[in-house]
Amino acid sequence: MLESYFSYIIRQPVISAPVFLNLLPILLIWRKRAYNDKLLLILFVYLLLKLGVDLVMFDLASHRKNNVVYYNVSIPIRYVLTSWMYYYEFDSKLHRRWVLASWPLFVAFSMWDAIHTNPLMSDIHNHNVVLYSATIESLLMLFWIMLYFYNTIRALKIPNLLSYPFFWICSGLLLYYSSFIFIAPVLHYAAKWDQWMDIGTLDYIPYVFESVSLILFSIGIAQYRDKSYAK
Amino acid sequence: MQSNDELKLVLLIASIAMLMMAFFVIAFVMYYQKKRFEEEKRINDIEKNYNRLLLDTALNSEETERRRIAQDLHDDIGTMLSLTKLSLNQLSKLVTNSGDEKEESIMKKSQSLVEETILHVRRITRDLVPTTLERFGLMEAIEEFIHKLEEDNNLVIAFHSDTEEFPRQGQKLELTLYRIMQELVNNAIKHASCTKIDIVLEIDEEMIGLRVTDNGVGFDPEKIKESNLAGLGLLGIESRLAIVNGTVQYEQPAKGGSSAIARIPVNPASGNKPEPLHPFRRERVNI
Numbered sequence: 001m002l003e004s005y006f007s008y009i010i011r012q013p014v015i016s017a018p019v020f021l022n023l024l025p026i027l028l029i030w031r032k033r034a035y036n037d038k039l040l041l042i043l044f045v046y047l048l049l050k051l052g053v054d055l056v057m058f059d060l061a062s063h064r065k066n067n068v069v070y071y072n073v074s075i076p077i078r079y080v081l082t083s084w085m086y087y088y089e090f091d092s093k094l095h096r097r098w099v100l101a102s103w104p105l106f107v108a109f110s111m112w113d114a115i116h117t118n119p120l121m122s123d124i125h126n127h128n129v130v131l132y133s134a135t136i137e138s139l140l141m142l143f144w145i146m147l148y149f150y151n152t153i154r155a156l157k158i159p160n161l162l163s164y165p166f167f168w169i170c171s172g173l174l175l176y177y178s179s180f181i182f183i184a185p186v187l188h189y190a191a192k193w194d195q196w197m198d199i200g201t202l203d204y205i206p207y208v209f210e211s212v213s214l215i216l217f218s219i220g221i222a223q224y225r226d227k228s229y230a231k
Numbered sequence: 232m233q234s235n236d237e238l239k240l241v242l243l244i245a246s247i248a249m250l251m252m253a254f255f256v257i258a259f260v261m262y263y264q265k266k267r268f269e270e271e272k273r274i275n276d277i278e279k280n281y282n283r284l285l286l287d288t289a290l291n292s293e294e295t296e297r298r299r300i301a302q303d304l305h306d307d308i309g310t311m312l313s314l315t316k317l318s319l320n321q322l323s324k325l326v327t328n329s330g331d332e333k334e335e336s337i338m339k340k341s342q343s344l345v346e347e348t349i350l351h352v353r354r355i356t357r358d359l360v361p362t363t364l365e366r367f368g369l370m371e372a373i374e375e376f377i378h379k380l381e382e383d384n385n386l387v388i389a390f391h392s393d394t395e396e397f398p399r400q401g402q403k404l405e406l407t408l409y410r411i412m413q414e415l416v417n418n419a420i421k422h423a424s425c426t427k428i429d430i431v432l433e434i435d436e437e438m439i440g441l442r443v444t445d446n447g448v449g450f451d452p453e454k455i456k457e458s459n460l461a462g463l464g465l466l467g468i469e470s471r472l473a474i475v476n477g478t479v480q481y482e483q484p485a486k487g488g489s490s491a492i493a494r495i496p497v498n499p500a501s502g503n504k505p506e507p508l509h510p511f512r513r514e515r516v517n518i
Contacts, residue, residue: 146256149256149260152260152264153260153263153264153267156264156267156268156271158264159268161260161261161264162261167260171257174253174256174257175250175253175254175257178246178249178250178252178253179246179249179250179253181249182242182245182246182249183242183246186238186242197235199239199242200239201239201243202239202242202243202246205243205246209250
């Protein structure tokens with residue numbers, strides 16, 4: 001088993017790297033007890049779930065099995081957890097309501113998308129990547145990030161952004177979703193088990209920026225100071 | 232095949248463009264936030280300086296007005312009282328020669344009232360403009376102030392200084408310390424129901440400290456500020472200190488009473504010693 005894992009890591013180092021990099025922010029949150037803060041607790045839960053899903057997908061990929069179903073399932077969970085952080089950070093009630101309203105709509109839409117893309121849900125072997133959900137998720141997340149940045153520079157509440165953990169988390173998410181937004185719809189057509197379409201470097205860009213975002217999360221968590229962390 | 236390659240190229244360019252925009256957004260947020268904070272700080276500094284200037288001008292005007300009143304009291308009322316005294320003296324001789332005891336008694340009473348009024352006018356003039364402070368310095372002015380207070384009130388006021396010769400400071404600084412001392416002592420007499428007041432003047436290389444402690448009922452400055460009862464006294468102290476970069480701290484000693492400590496950075500009098508201020512000279516005060 002270990003041999004297949006090592007073999008996969010050697011064959012696909014760029015794809016494997018973020019799976020293990022998940023551990024870095026998780027350990028930092030644990031060590032600094034940053035989970036005492038509500039926002040970082042959500043990030044902690046998100047990272048733990050992400051690690052679980054990534055490990056399962058890594059196991060299936062290393063054994064040459066279709067793991068797309070886990071990816072499809074993780075999209076609404078990932079969206080709800082990451083946007084939840086913005087729900088806490090927004091001061092405006094209206095913006096909070098927008099985030100809240102987006103959850104049931106997006107979950108329902110991604111479920112419809114998964115069923116629409118895979119009419120035969122029991123056929124795990126030929127399961128396809130969802131067609132719209134990942135793109136819509138990226139658009140929504142980019143919107144929340146931009147709205148948060150806009151509010152930040154308007155309100156002038158944070159004296160030093162570089163020592164503010166959520167700024168780093170936002171930057172990480174912004175880079176990841178920016179790298180993914182144009183590639184996400186292509187994956188539906190490219191990542192088919194029996195008709196694999198090689199998209200070359202494009203396949204690796206989201207993984208590279210996933211690793212970058214995890215490193216930025218870690219930098220942000222390293223800035224966390226128990227008493228000084230203020231909304 | 233060619234369209235597939237073109238698609239990949241287009242996607243690659245789009246993704247790179249998107250990433251560049253993301254980097255730009257992050258850099259812009261950081262830069263703009265920093266700029267806005269700098270701008271905000273600059274505006275705050277301007278506002279602070281403007282308020283300080285206003286306060287300074289207000290206090291200067293107050294001192295000028297005090298001096299003008301003192302001058303008018305001395306030059307006009309004082310002169311007229313002196314002339315009245317002279318006239319009464321001449322009249323007194325005439326009345327004594329006439330030998331009417333009743334008239335003589337009224338005359339003596341009038342003379343005594345005029346002399347008392349002259350003394351009052353002198354005291355008010357001295358209170359309005361602390362000439363001892365300007366001529367001899369802070370220690371002598373405080374000693375004189377204490378001496379006058381002890382005469383009029385039934386309380387003990389002690390004054391200590393950690394130096395024999397207190398070096399002369401800038402006019403504004405000395406006047407600020409003197410007025411603060413006056414305010415704190417008057418507050419203690421008016422509100423603290425105290426029997427003893429200690430005034431301590433300390434100086435080191437950087438700071439001058441003035442501590443006024445009383446054994447009265449004490450007070451909680453935070454509560455007074457919260458309940459908008461600060462009044463002009465405490466606000467006046469803070470305003471005066473703000474102009475000379477000083478601070479004030481109020482304490483409640485364990486043994487009771489209250490203590491106020493004002494600290495002001497040392498500002499020795501310049502080499503060109505300013506002409507001593509005189510209450511009876513018509514001139515504008517530049518403190």
